[in-house]
Amino acid sequence: MIQRAPDIKDFLRIATGQAPLPDQPQALAAFTLWAQQSHILGQVAAVVDAPVGTKLAEILENARLRSSYDQRMLTFETNRIKRALMGADIQPILLKGSAYVAEHLLASIGRRVSDIDILVPEAQLGETERLLGQAGWRAEESTSGAYDQQYYRRWMHELPPLRHVTRRTLIDVHHRLLPRTSRIRPDHLKMMAAARQIEGSDLMVFSPTDRFIHSAIHIFGDGAFETPARSFIELYYLYQDLSDDERQGLLARATDVGAQKPTAEALWMLDEYFDIKAGGARASLVLKSCLRSVTAGQGSGQFLANSVLYVRSHYMRMPLPLLLGHLWKKLLRRV
Amino acid sequence: MNRRALSDYPRSDVIHALRSGTLALDLGPFLTRIKLSDRRSIDFFRDMYAACPVSIDKAVLCDFSLCLRPPNKFRKYFRRQIVPDPGFQFPAVPLPLEMSPLAFEMGLNLSVALQCFRFAIFHAGVVADGDNALIIAAKSGGGKSTLTAALMEEDWRLLSDEFAILDLDAATLKAYPRPVSLKNASIDVVRGFAGSGQVSDTLHDTPKGAIAYRRPRPSDIETMQRAAKPRLILFPRFTDGAQAESREIDLADAAMQLIASSPNYQVIGERAFSGLMTMLEGMKAYEIEYGSTEDSLALVRELWKAHVP
Amino acid sequence: MSAGPNNDDWVWVANPDHYILHEIGDSTFAFSRVSGTTHMLNLVSRAMLDYLAEHPKTLTQIIAGFAAYLEVPPEECPSGVVRRLFGELDEVGLVERVEP
Numbered sequence: 001m002i003q004r005a006p007d008i009k010d011f012l013r014i015a016t017g018q019a020p021l022p023d024q025p026q027a028l029a030a031f032t033l034w035a036q037q038s039h040i041l042g043q044v045a046a047v048v049d050a051p052v053g054t055k056l057a058e059i060l061e062n063a064r065l066r067s068s069y070d071q072r073m074l075t076f077e078t079n080r081i082k083r084a085l086m087g088a089d090i091q092p093i094l095l096k097g098s099a100y101v102a103e104h105l106l107a108s109i110g111r112r113v114s115d116i117d118i119l120v121p122e123a124q125l126g127e128t129e130r131l132l133g134q135a136g137w138r139a140e141e142s143t144s145g146a147y148d149q150q151y152y153r154r155w156m157h158e159l160p161p162l163r164h165v166t167r168r169t170l171i172d173v174h175h176r177l178l179p180r181t182s183r184i185r186p187d188h189l190k191m192m193a194a195a196r197q198i199e200g201s202d203l204m205v206f207s208p209t210d211r212f213i214h215s216a217i218h219i220f221g222d223g224a225f226e227t228p229a230r231s232f233i234e235l236y237y238l239y240q241d242l243s244d245d246e247r248q249g250l251l252a253r254a255t256d257v258g259a260q261k262p263t264a265e266a267l268w269m270l271d272e273y274f275d276i277k278a279g280g281a282r283a284s285l286v287l288k289s290c291l292r293s294v295t296a297g298q299g300s301g302q303f304l305a306n307s308v309l310y311v312r313s314h315y316m317r318m319p320l321p322l323l324l325g326h327l328w329k330k331l332l333r334r335v
Numbered sequence: 336m337n338r339r340a341l342s343d344y345p346r347s348d349v350i351h352a353l354r355s356g357t358l359a360l361d362l363g364p365f366l367t368r369i370k371l372s373d374r375r376s377i378d379f380f381r382d383m384y385a386a387c388p389v390s391i392d393k394a395v396l397c398d399f400s401l402c403l404r405p406p407n408k409f410r411k412y413f414r415r416q417i418v419p420d421p422g423f424q425f426p427a428v429p430l431p432l433e434m435s436p437l438a439f440e441m442g443l444n445l446s447v448a449l450q451c452f453r454f455a456i457f458h459a460g461v462v463a464d465g466d467n468a469l470i471i472a473a474k475s476g477g478g479k480s481t482l483t484a485a486l487m488e489e490d491w492r493l494l495s496d497e498f499a500i501l502d503l504d505a506a507t508l509k510a511y512p513r514p515v516s517l518k519n520a521s522i523d524v525v526r527g528f529a530g531s532g533q534v535s536d537t538l539h540d541t542p543k544g545a546i547a548y549r550r551p552r553p554s555d556i557e558t559m560q561r562a563a564k565p566r567l568i569l570f571p572r573f574t575d576g577a578q579a580e581s582r583e584i585d586l587a588d589a590a591m592q593l594i595a596s597s598p599n600y601q602v603i604g605e606r607a608f609s610g611l612m613t614m615l616e617g618m619k620a621y622e623i624e625y626g627s628t629e630d631s632l633a634l635v636r637e638l639w640k641a642h643v644p
Numbered sequence: 645m646s647a648g649p650n651n652d653d654w655v656w657v658a659n660p661d662h663y664i665l666h667e668i669g670d671s672t673f674a675f676s677r678v679s680g681t682t683h684m685l686n687l688v689s690r691a692m693l694d695y696l697a698e699h700p701k702t703l704t705q706i707i708a709g710f711a712a713y714l715e716v717p718p719e720e721c722p723s724g725v726v727r728r729l730f731g732e733l734d735e736v737g738l739v740e741r742v743e744p
Contacts, residue, residue, distance in 0.1 A: 025394035032396055033368075037422055055366060055396045058453060062398070065452035069602040069680065076679045079737060083648040086741065136645045165645070587671035591684055601680060605664070608675040608682055612666045 012229065012273055015040055016236055017047030021056075032059065038229035042067025042110035067110045074101045077116050077169050082203060084135035090128055092118040093195050093204040095174065095214065102198050103205055107237035112230070115161070115170035119192065122175040129159055129173065137162035137171055177217055184221045186213075186259040209246050209253050212238045216266035217259050235266050236274050251279065340556075342385040352391035353377050356402060359395040361388040363511035363559050364454065364500065366395065367446060370402040373417065376435035379548075383514045383535060386553040399446035403438055421446045434538050437546055440516060444497055447511070448598040454509060455607040457499040458596035461508050461565075462491035467643050468508050468563035469635070470499050471571060472589075473596060478573035478631070481521040484549045485628050486635065488528050493555040494563060499593075503603070503610035507562035512555040514548035522547045524628060566643045568593070568620040571631065579630035581623045581638060589620035647734040652704050655744045656734070658696035663738060665690075679737045688714075692729045693738060700742050706730055 011034055013019040022028045035041045041063035048060060078098050085092065093099075095117040100108035120128045139149065140163045149160055158174040176188045191214070195204045206214055215238055219231045239247070254263035267278040338361055341349060352358035354377075356370030362384075371377050402420045406429040415432040419442025427445070430438045448456060460471040460483040469491070471479045483496050494500075496515040499508055514535070517525050522545060526534050535548040568589050590611065594600050600607045619642050625631040664675045672690040674683045685693065695713045696706070710729075711721035733739045 025396075029394045029396050033400065036400070039423075053396070055398075058364075059396060059398060062451065062453045065603055065606075069452075069604060072604060072680045076737065079678065080647065083734075083737075083741075086648045086654075087651055088649070131648070134646060135648050585669060585671070587668040587673070587684060590668065590673070594682060600682075604680040605675060605677065608664065608666075608673070612668075612673065615668065 009273055011035075012232060012236075015044050015047070015229070016233060016274075020050065021048060021052065028056070032056065034229075039112045039227050040110075040230050040233060042070075042112055043233055044110070046110035064110070067112055070097075070111065070113045071101050071108065073169065074098045074113055074116060077167075077171070078102060078203065080135065080164075080167075081116070081118065081132070081171070082201065084131050084137075085128070085202075088127060088131055090120060090124050090131075091197075091202055091204050092120045092128070092173075093192060093206060094198075095119055095206075096218065099205040099211065102201070102203065105237065105241050107234050107241065109237075111234070115172060117158075117172045117174060119174045119177070119188070121192070125159065125173065125175050129162075132162055132171065132173070136165045136167075138165055139163075140170070177214060178221060182221070184217065184259065184261065186217055186221075187257045190257050208238075208242055209250060210257070212242060212250060212266070213254050213257065213259050213263050216254075216262040220262035220265040220269075221259070232269060232273055236270065236276075239270055239276065239278065247278065338388045338390045340385070341381065341387055341389045344389070344391065346381070348391055349381060349389075350377055352389075353380065355393075356400075357391055357393035359390045359392070359397050360384065361390065362513065362556075363495075364509050365399065365447065365451070365511065366397045367443065368395070368397040368400040370400075370404075371435075371439065372403065373432055373435050375433060376403055376417075376439045379436035379439065379535065383548055383550050386551070386556045388556075399450055401439075401442045401446055403435055403442065419443075419445060421450065423449070428542065430541070434541050436535065436548070437538055437541050437543075440514065440548070443513065447498060451500075452599055452603055453503075455501040455503060455603055455610055456597055456599050457501070457593045458497070458598075459499040459568075459593070460496045460515075461494035461499050461510075461563075462486045463494055463508075463510075463563035464491055464639065464643070466561070466563050468494060468565040469639065470508075470565050470568040470593075472568060472592060474570060474572065477571045478521070478625075479571060480515050480517055481524060481573070481628065482569075482571055482631050482635070484515050484517065484521075484525045484529060485632055487515075487549075487552070487555075489632060489636075492558055492561075492563075493551050499565070501607075501610055501614060502562060503606045505562065506610055506613040507564050509562050510555070510559040512551040512559055514550055517547050517549060519544045525549050528628070565614060566618060567638060568618060569635070569638070570620070570622045572622065572624045573626070573631075574624055575626055577624050577626040579623075579625045579634055581621045581634050584620045584622055586615055586618060586620050590615055645735070646731055647737075650703055652702050653744075654741050655700040655702050656696060656706070656730075656739045657700040657742050658693050658733070658739050660697050662740075663693075674738065676736065676738055681736060683736055683738070689729055689732065692726075693733060696730075696733065696739050700744065703727070703730060 010019065011031055014021060014031060015035060022031055035044045045060040045064045052060065074097055078094060081092065094102055097108065097111060097113035098116045100111065140161045158172045162171045162173065177186050178184060191206055191210045194207045194210055196207060197204055205211070215235055219235065250263060251260065254260045270276040270278045349358065353369060353371045356368060358369050360367045360369055371380060400422045403417050404420050406416050406418045416429040417432050417435050417438050418427045418429045419438045421442055458473045460479045462469050462483055471482055473479050480496055483493065487493050493512045493515070494508055494510040495512065497513070498511060500511055502509055522534065522537055529549055533550050537545050537547040539545050570584070621638055623631065623634045625634060662677050666673045670687060672685040674685055674693065676683065691714055692710065695710060707723045707726045710726050711718040714721065
């Protein structure tokens with residue numbers, strides 16, 4: 001089995017402010033490089049309050065400026081979605097980063113984000129697309145072809161990504177949480193029914209429990225493993241923002257909405273990497289060894305582990321014949 | 336921290352540090368960790384950056400990391416190619432291995448343009464006369480780099496051929512004196528006035544045509560911590576056979592063009608706005624058109640004399 | 645393209661706390677704290693922004709009142725132009741809808 005590098009857990013503790021920055025220059029340089037490459041330097045910058053050397057202060061300030069742009073961008077795009085849908089009887093649920101920012105959650109502080117995800121009832125998909133289209137969000141060039149459009153509409157859990165023609169920002173409009181073809185089928189209707197309004201806004205967010213569950217689905221059921229440190233820190237902070245009662249109710253709710261497996265895996269991860277006894281089930285050996293090698297950084301198993309996870313998550317999203325069909329058509333189109 | 340000029344280190348130490356990715360280049364406001372593995376980019380780096388302070392200690396904290404690597408394992412052996420890897424996903428076009436100096440320079444530009452937010456960056460050349468700076472805005476085919484290199488011969492300090500790096504609090508420009516990138520016909524022009532010894536070998540048939548680099552002078556490196564206050568913005572246009580001419584343009588339009596050329600202005604937000612507005616106070620902007628280097632120098636001399644006491 | 649639908653029950657205002665203005669010559673640079681974007685306004689757009697900052701108005705009131713604000717005859721300020729000026733400020737988020 002591939003061994004986990006000894007420092008990943010320490011690094012995660014430092015990155016979440018539970019341990020001080022390393023004293024040794026070499027360890028400090030290694031940690032900083034890891035945080036840079038993991039896209040979590042903004043989060044590190046947010047928890048460091050002790051005085052640091054000049055160069056590190058500059059590096060952290062740079063990261064702070066970068067991540068505050070992401071927050072501002074998300075807030076403004078949310079503002080524009082609200083404007084575009086003004087007067088229509090549509091109340092989209094903000095997902096992931098835009099929800100964390102709108103609700104001022106710990107998970108939003110210093111977090112890097114690139115696009116916006118919203119969830120609307122399937123029946124309102126057409127009207128949402130029309131109104132967003134009038135406000136300048138159009139199908140991305142790369143997916144505006146007839147085949148891709150049809151593929152998305154038939155099989156995926158979201159509209160083809162929409163890009164704003166002047167601001168170039170990207171929105172994913174979902175009507176469910178995973179593709180129709182996915183093996184995990186979380187009950188998004190139950191989760192939507194429990195959603196609530198953001199104070200002083202027409203926009204909605206999931207309940208805190210469902211927010212954690214959705215993040216777990218996204219990370220463990222949808223294969224968001226390109227940046228594991230970022231994903232783990234997200235779950236860690238979402239868990240921190242839950243009350244004791246909400247924590248107690250997590251697994252029951254996850255079972256109720258059909259997301260028991262990814263939620264249990266997320267809780268296992270919190271135990272494994274943050275020593276939080278959250279009562280998660282055991283993860284499979286394959287998942288464990290893959291995670292360990294991914295988080296180990298530059299280990300020789302990394303490429304292999306990434307591919308395993310990629311196949312795993314893609315496999316979970318789509319039955320094999322369908323997957324092959326899609327790849328085949330993609331190949332043909334390129335020639 | 337142990338930091339000396341690159342040329343003061345034993346050759347083998349520098350090569351070893353470059354190959355193992357522990358060399359840190361300390362240039363202007365940025366420390367960059369560099370990893371190179373091919374002979375051509377290593378020779379280029381040792382030559383063009385000889386006067387620059389570097390460290391070969393792997394414990395040094397860096398702003399950026401740049402590695403030149405083959406686009407995939409296969410390309411290590413067959414029709415060898417190279418891409419700059421600044422540590423984040425970027426769709427860089429792989430170049431043939433012989434063009435690795437270009438890949439290196441492009442990679443450093445990418446690192447600064449896409450990862451620096453402490454300073455507002457505008458795409459322009461900057462030279463300084465003492466503590467007063469001249470911004471030469473980039474326009475394709477405008478002749479920014481030729482003019483920059485020509486002004487170096489007139490004893491202007493080279494701050495940067497590529498970036499105006501604005502200190503947002505002081506409203507001054509930081510020096511980042513890297514090799515001046517020359518294209519096609521301008522290569523021989525600059526060899527003519529600067530001497531062949533100051534210009535690198537030419538890389539032929541690159542995606543940008545023929546490319547060579549004019550080395551910064553040791554004096555540019557020695558004075559690189561001295562920021563300069565910008566006084567004048569020029570938008571140069573080289574037209575074969577053109578009559579030398581200058582025309583003042585609206586400072587507001589010049590500001591919009593600078594903003595449009597910036598990779599990070601929007602990201603920085605309010606501080607970039609207030610920093611830029613402070614910088615522009617009392618500045619003038621001109622379009623200059625010319626058909627020869629002599630004419631361009633004469634125009635700069637005349638405008639500089641008129642506006643900078 | 646527009647920022648979104650409009651309705652004559654809705655009232656709009658420009659909130660000076662949400663932007664910074666800086667003049668260079670005849671142009672005004674407006675930095676929006678909401679979007680983080682810098683806009684260059686000519687004299688007329690600048691006047692529209694100031695007019696909207698006075699107090700909340702519906703689009704009909706804006707169309708009816710802007711000429712008088714500029715102290716020009718109404719025919720020099722066609723409603724299509726006023727609509728467009730408003731639309732541009734709305735599009736970039738410099739005006740916002742408030743409760744009447």
